[in-house]
Amino acid sequence: FDPITTTVVVGIGATLGRTIYNYFRESCDSKWIAFNATGLRNDLDTKLFGQHIASRIILKAVSGFMSNENPKKPLVLSLHGWTGTGKNFVSKLIAENIYKEGMDSSFVHVFTSTLHFPHQSQKATYKSQLQQWIKGNVTNCERSMFIFDEMDKMHPGLIDSIKPYLDYYDKLDGVSYRKSIFIFLSNAGGESIIQTVLDFWKQGRDREEIELKDLETSLSLSVFNNNQSGFYRTNLIDKNLVDFFVPFLPLEYRHVVQCAMAEMKARDIKPDQDVADRVARDLVYFPKSERVFSVKGCKTIESKLDYYT
Numbered sequence: 001f002d003p004i005t006t007t008v009v010v011g012i013g014a015t016l017g018r019t020i021y022n023y024f025r026e027s028c029d030s031k032w033i034a035f036n037a038t039g040l041r042n043d044l045d046t047k048l049f050g051q052h053i054a055s056r057i058i059l060k061a062v063s064g065f066m067s068n069e070n071p072k073k074p075l076v077l078s079l080h081g082w083t084g085t086g087k088n089f090v091s092k093l094i095a096e097n098i099y100k101e102g103m104d105s106s107f108v109h110v111f112t113s114t115l116h117f118p119h120q121s122q123k124a125t126y127k128s129q130l131q132q133w134i135k136g137n138v139t140n141c142e143r144s145m146f147i148f149d150e151m152d153k154m155h156p157g158l159i160d161s162i163k164p165y166l167d168y169y170d171k172l173d174g175v176s177y178r179k180s181i182f183i184f185l186s187n188a189g190g191e192s193i194i195q196t197v198l199d200f201w202k203q204g205r206d207r208e209e210i211e212l213k214d215l216e217t218s219l220s221l222s223v224f225n226n227n228q229s230g231f232y233r234t235n236l237i238d239k240n241l242v243d244f245f246v247p248f249l250p251l252e253y254r255h256v257v258q259c260a261m262a263e264m265k266a267r268d269i270k271p272d273q274d275v276a277d278r279v280a281r282d283l284v285y286f287p288k289s290e291r292v293f294s295v296k297g298c299k300t301i302e303s304k305l306d307y308y309t
């Protein structure tokens with residue numbers, strides 16, 4: 001080949017390569033970020049067990065927010081409840097119905113308190129890092145999602161550093177945070193939820209009769225006043241920046257059976273009621289005398305199934 005042909009061929013090759021690369025590379029546009037309301041409804045209806053209140057709030061909150069082209073503030077959800085009741089699981093369902101790449105999307109960011117903010121002495125550094133991370137990521141894509149796991153293990157005060165981003169500002173330093181989603185996960189408030197569910201159970205009332213109003217006030221109070229909680233006396237709560245406190249109810253035997261059946265299906269094993277029953281029977285339930293709620297929710301089902309199948 002003469003030099004001109006070689007240059008042309010290399011040029012075309014490079015352009016083609018870049019086009020293919022850009023085509024497959026996730027970008028902050030509707031090709032990669034598109035909310036599927038029907039998908040979320042379906043997932044909540046068929047995959048999430050025993051959480052009628054959470055399911056309803058999340059569907060309404062996320063659908064309303066995503067269909068609003070001009071939200072006044074970012075969506076802030078705070079999910080509370082006992083371990084293994086589906087808080088991480090729901091966050092995953094939300095991500096999967098917004099981002100084509102789901103939790104693997106480069107626009108979904110997960111912070112875990114014990115991993116990212118372990119040392120009390122470095123609170124000041126964490127505060128500025130957190131602000132920079134959020135600002136950088138939202139500058140990159142306004143439809144970003146931030147999940148803060150283990151909020152109850154976060155040093156009180158740290159979360160206040162992101163308050164301005166959650167507030168009703170049009171723009172901060174030229175960046176608009178109004179299309180982002182912030183999800184906080186914690187076990188704080190779990191006891192007050194359990195008490196309510198147990199009271200209903202003792203009165204022989206149906207679990208599905210429990211409404212948000214039965215839980216919401218005691219939940220936000222116990223979270224705000226609990227000095228073990230990352231929300232302890234936080235401005236986020238007294239300035240009403242959390243849009244929804246979402247209670248996750250403790251799971252009962254029948255829900256654990258459903259989790260086991262779903263897990264078998266996910267593994268392409270024929271769901272076997274007998275195996276599911278054996279898995280569920282082997283878990284520990286509380287309170288000790290009544291044995292109503294699974295101590296670990298559905299959390300250990302996945303590993304337990306290996307043993308029974």
Ligand SMILES: Nc1ncnc2c1ncn2[C@@H]1O[C@H](COP(=O)(O)OP(=O)(O)OP(=O)(O)O)[C@@H](O)[C@H]1O
Pocket residue numbers: 047048049050051081082083084085086087088089090185186187251259297298299300
């Ligand atoms: N309500 C539920 N419906 C269906 N599956 C569930 C539910 N709760 C938990 N699971 C299953 O158990 C696994 C562990 O639950 P998950 O991590 O969501 O619990 P969590 O509430 O976030 O717990 P923790 O507070 O300990 O972080 C999930 O991946 C899911 O497979």
